[in-house]
Amino acid sequence: MWSQLLSTILKEEFLFSVIRITAPILFAALGAVIAGKAGVTNIGLEGIMMISALFGVLFSYWTQSWLVGVIGAMLVGVLLGLMMGFFALKLKTDIILAGIAVNMMGTGGTIFLLYMFTGMRGNTGALVSPNILIPTINIPLVQDIPILGSILSGHAILTYLAFLLVWLIWLLLYRTPLGLNIRAVGENANAASSVGVSVLKIKYIALALSGALAGFGGAFMSMYYSQGWNSGMVAGRGFIALAAQAMGRGEPVGAMFSSLLFGLAQALRTKVSGLQGVSSYLVSSIPYVVTILGLVIYAASTIKRVKKARAEHPEVKV
Amino acid sequence: MEQKQNDLVVQMKGITKVYPNGIAANQGVDFSVRRGEIHALMGENGAGKSTLMKMLFGLEQPTEGAIFVNGEKVALHSPTAAIAHGIGMVHQHFMLVPSLTVAENIVLGMVPKKSGMFIDFKKATELTKEFAARFNLAVNPDAKVADIPVGMKQKVEILKALIRGAKILILDEPTAVLTTQETAELFRELVHLKEQGYTIIFISHKLNEIKQITDRLTIMRGGKSMGIYETASISEQEISRLMVGRDVILGVQKDTAAPTDVVLKVRNLEYTNEWNKKMLSGVSFDVRKGEILGIAGVEGNGQRELVDMLFDLREPDSGTATVNGKDVIHASQARIRAMGVSLVPEDRMTYGIADSATIEENLISDRFEEKRFNLGPLFNMKAIRAESDRLIQDYTVLCKSRKQKVKMLSGGNIQKVVVAREFSSDPTLIIADQPTRGIDVGATEFIRKKLVDLSRAGTAVLLVSADLNEVMELSDSLIVLYGGKIAAYFEDTSQLDDVMMGEYMLGLKRQSDEEIGRVCHER
Numbered sequence: 001m002w003s004q005l006l007s008t009i010l011k012e013e014f015l016f017s018v019i020r021i022t023a024p025i026l027f028a029a030l031g032a033v034i035a036g037k038a039g040v041t042n043i044g045l046e047g048i049m050m051i052s053a054l055f056g057v058l059f060s061y062w063t064q065s066w067l068v069g070v071i072g073a074m075l076v077g078v079l080l081g082l083m084m085g086f087f088a089l090k091l092k093t094d095i096i097l098a099g100i101a102v103n104m105m106g107t108g109g110t111i112f113l114l115y116m117f118t119g120m121r122g123n124t125g126a127l128v129s130p131n132i133l134i135p136t137i138n139i140p141l142v143q144d145i146p147i148l149g150s151i152l153s154g155h156a157i158l159t160y161l162a163f164l165l166v167w168l169i170w171l172l173l174y175r176t177p178l179g180l181n182i183r184a185v186g187e188n189a190n191a192a193s194s195v196g197v198s199v200l201k202i203k204y205i206a207l208a209l210s211g212a213l214a215g216f217g218g219a220f221m222s223m224y225y226s227q228g229w230n231s232g233m234v235a236g237r238g239f240i241a242l243a244a245q246a247m248g249r250g251e252p253v254g255a256m257f258s259s260l261l262f263g264l265a266q267a268l269r270t271k272v273s274g275l276q277g278v279s280s281y282l283v284s285s286i287p288y289v290v291t292i293l294g295l296v297i298y299a300a301s302t303i304k305r306v307k308k309a310r311a312e313h314p315e316v317k318v
Numbered sequence: 319m320e321q322k323q324n325d326l327v328v329q330m331k332g333i334t335k336v337y338p339n340g341i342a343a344n345q346g347v348d349f350s351v352r353r354g355e356i357h358a359l360m361g362e363n364g365a366g367k368s369t370l371m372k373m374l375f376g377l378e379q380p381t382e383g384a385i386f387v388n389g390e391k392v393a394l395h396s397p398t399a400a401i402a403h404g405i406g407m408v409h410q411h412f413m414l415v416p417s418l419t420v421a422e423n424i425v426l427g428m429v430p431k432k433s434g435m436f437i438d439f440k441k442a443t444e445l446t447k448e449f450a451a452r453f454n455l456a457v458n459p460d461a462k463v464a465d466i467p468v469g470m471k472q473k474v475e476i477l478k479a480l481i482r483g484a485k486i487l488i489l490d491e492p493t494a495v496l497t498t499q500e501t502a503e504l505f506r507e508l509v510h511l512k513e514q515g516y517t518i519i520f521i522s523h524k525l526n527e528i529k530q531i532t533d534r535l536t537i538m539r540g541g542k543s544m545g546i547y548e549t550a551s552i553s554e555q556e557i558s559r560l561m562v563g564r565d566v567i568l569g570v571q572k573d574t575a576a577p578t579d580v581v582l583k584v585r586n587l588e589y590t591n592e593w594n595k596k597m598l599s600g601v602s603f604d605v606r607k608g609e610i611l612g613i614a615g616v617e618g619n620g621q622r623e624l625v626d627m628l629f630d631l632r633e634p635d636s637g638t639a640t641v642n643g644k645d646v647i648h649a650s651q652a653r654i655r656a657m658g659v660s661l662v663p664e665d666r667m668t669y670g671i672a673d674s675a676t677i678e679e680n681l682i683s684d685r686f687e688e689k690r691f692n693l694g695p696l697f698n699m700k701a702i703r704a705e706s707d708r709l710i711q712d713y714t715v716l717c718k719s720r721k722q723k724v725k726m727l728s729g730g731n732i733q734k735v736v737v738a739r740e741f742s743s744d745p746t747l748i749i750a751d752q753p754t755r756g757i758d759v760g761a762t763e764f765i766r767k768k769l770v771d772l773s774r775a776g777t778a779v780l781l782v783s784a785d786l787n788e789v790m791e792l793s794d795s796l797i798v799l800y801g802g803k804i805a806a807y808f809e810d811t812s813q814l815d816d817v818m819m820g821e822y823m824l825g826l827k828r829q830s831d832e833e834i835g836r837v838c839h840e841r
Contacts, residue, residue, distance in 0.1 A: 175436050177429035184415045184426055191413040195427035195478070196398055 012150045022263030023162040027217030028241030029255040031210040038206030039186035043099030046238025047106030052076040052218035060132040077215020081207040123230035134224040170252040265290040333383035343369040356518045361538035363617040375407040376400040406479025407488040416464035421446040469500035486517045562820030575794035577606035581778035587637035597623045598802045603837040610779040612793025620802040658746035670736040673725035678706040713738035730761030751782045798822040807837040
């Protein structure tokens with residue numbers, strides 16, 4: 001059994017699938033990173049992914065253009081992020097409750113919206129045709145490299161975008177005035193507002209960006225990964241992304257590596273469940289067990305870090 | 319001396335500030351500062367100096383009165399408006415982002431850009447270096463604020479104000495967190511700024527510092543100005559007399575104390591805080607059954623650290639403290655309470671009560687485990703109701719019902735809830751830390767009377783208070799804390815006078831070790 005597993009894992013298709021499975025988690029994890037840097041926990045990522053996944057399919061069906069679908073999904077994500085901001089920052093509700101509300105809209109509201117717009121129940125099977133799915137691209141030169149070529153080339157455009165965004169978001173956070181303001185607001189809002197930075201505005205922007213990223217993740221799920229929308233599609237990826245952000249210490253690159261770890265766990269589940277003599281129920285738990293283990297390790301290191309920071313900077317809340 | 323109007327960069331005329339809760343923090347205060355001087359604003363805690371400066375920096379609005387900057391009447395509705403008029407403030411708690419570099423903190427909110435969207439780090443660093451050199455404020459632009467010492471953090475704050483065009487700098491107790499060398503360095507820098515025509519307002523209550531670097535000073539007491547003086551022509555004794563003093567004599571009625579056995583015994587407490595500043599050194603004293611021992615002193619001289627240590631909120635570097643012979647330094651709060659120690663904490667909203675719990679829940683929070691309040695696994699609600707109703711009545715807590723949330727009460731009534739719980743547990747020792755701060759006259763009088771009654775009934779009381787009136791009249795004997803050390807011990811408070819107290823509180827005088835040693839009744 002083990003040798004069988006090993007030979008499956010070492011195949012190029014397996015590593016290819018790890019990257020493919022990682023992409024949606026990575027989008028949402030980057031969304032969690034931006035919100036986290038501004039001092040906001042965006043627990044609504046899961047719901048934003050669900051809703052924007054649906055709108056991605058709808059927009060692309062209406063316009064018969066995958067690009068409009070992706071942009072539409074992203075804009076829906078922005079609107080949902082701003083809505084959470086409105087509830088939490090303007091109406092002063094708890095941001096966690098606002099996030100939970102968005103998640104519930106994601107499970108219940110989407111089914112209603114789908115029925116309202118199309119008369120369909122539960123999934124969009126009939127709407128999707130190959131021309132409105134996100135296209136894959138082969139990278140010239142890279143695709144000809146043996147082994148590496150078949151792992152790295154031939155992914156969907158959005159997969160490449162996800163990994164490109166790791167760098168772009170790092171650039172935004174560490175090289176632009178907006179990023180500086182986001183980090184300042186998240187760490188010491190009083191210091192930021194004392195020099196005229198609008199804390200409210202920065203938090204809105206961070207939530208909008210966070211929503212946009214989750215929107216991309218949603219579009220990826222429905223317009224490429226599952227090739228259509230269905231009600232159980234996101235399956236906790238928004239929450240796994242929060243774990244990836246936490247484990248990656250809230251940094252873009254760290255979040256990428258944690259996302260890859262979760263991607264690996266999910267890919268492993270798919271492969272192992274095909275093997276003889278292994279309980280498929282047990283196998284299904286792999287990604288979640290990995291998540292819990294990751295969070296335990298993260299929590300242990302955070303406690304240490306917070307204690308140190310408190311001792312050194314009693315004036316700042318950590 | 320005739321002053322030309324335009325030589326006064328700041329004038330505040332007839333400033334009165336009444337807070338919504340009715341407390342008048344400033345009453346008809348006149349304040350003015352000359353261009354290019356270092357001006358001290360002095361006064362005890364609660365004298366109103368912070369409120370006055372908050373109004374000058376746009377954080378608070380005056381109820382009455384007018385503010386003039388450079389002879390022009392201004393309305394300062396926000397710090398941004400104050401900065402636009404060239405006023406900058408360095409707060410006691412730094413407004414810095416620890417994970418950002420010094421340069422990033424300095425340019426935050428006014429970041430130089432390159433290629434339209436990126437931060438120009440080089441320019442930020444250059445700007446920092448340029449200002450640092452011009453004002454002789456040595457900072458390392460590339461260091462993370464989290465990694466630099468407190469003294470440098472303060473320089474970063476000063477630079478932040480200067481780079482935004484401040485010509486008038488308000489420094490709120492800038493030396494409170496600094497070591498001696500850092501203080502000396504800061505003073506050199508301030509003098510340098512003054513030479514370049516900058517005006518500095520320096521909030522402090524440390525006499526030696528004031529004498530050392532200020533040109534003039536304004537003394538505040540009880541929300542009023544006691545006048546503006548030339549530093550050179552006023553003696554330290556005179557300042558002390560103006561700053562510390564009692565406006566009314568309370569005339570608390572109490573019998574002479576007849577203290578018996580030692581209850582609290584503190585020996586050689588030493589404590590160094592997280593900024594490596596020595597906050598307590600060699601503190602030893604006894605509190606006996608049946609007496610009130612007062613601890614007087616200007617705030618920040620070690621009182622808070624001392625109380626925290628007696629109630630397991632901080633660990634001392636060394637030293638011992640026992641209650642009836644049992645160690646309290648290493649005991650948990652539950653153990654300390656079981657020894658019969660009660661605490662009326664200084665910060666009542668954080669340590670005294672749970673503000674969204676009911677009066678009843680707060681009242682039984684130290685005793686709900688007792689058998690009389692339980693019936694098997696459940697509470698005996700009847701007994702709890704009876705207890706809370708009794709306490710509410712005995713301590714005249716003004717409320718709608720025992721089910722009311724504590725945060726809905728007035729400050730005085732909140733404190734009565736704390737006191738009702740702490741005084742009714744038949745304590746052997748009560749630690750009362752600023753028991754009447756910020757509460758109304760009625761509640762104040764009530765709490766003071768209760769303290770006297772309890773002590774006469776045989777409880778040992780340790781009273782910590784920055785209110786000179788309170789500590790002098792309630793205490794049977796008292797010690798003065800200055801710079802973390804006991805500066806004086808007075809066995810009998812009845813013939814003390816304010817002027818002498820002021821001199822000990824401000825560090826002008828110190829008793830001999832033998833005199834101070836008398837507070838240890840047990841060897």
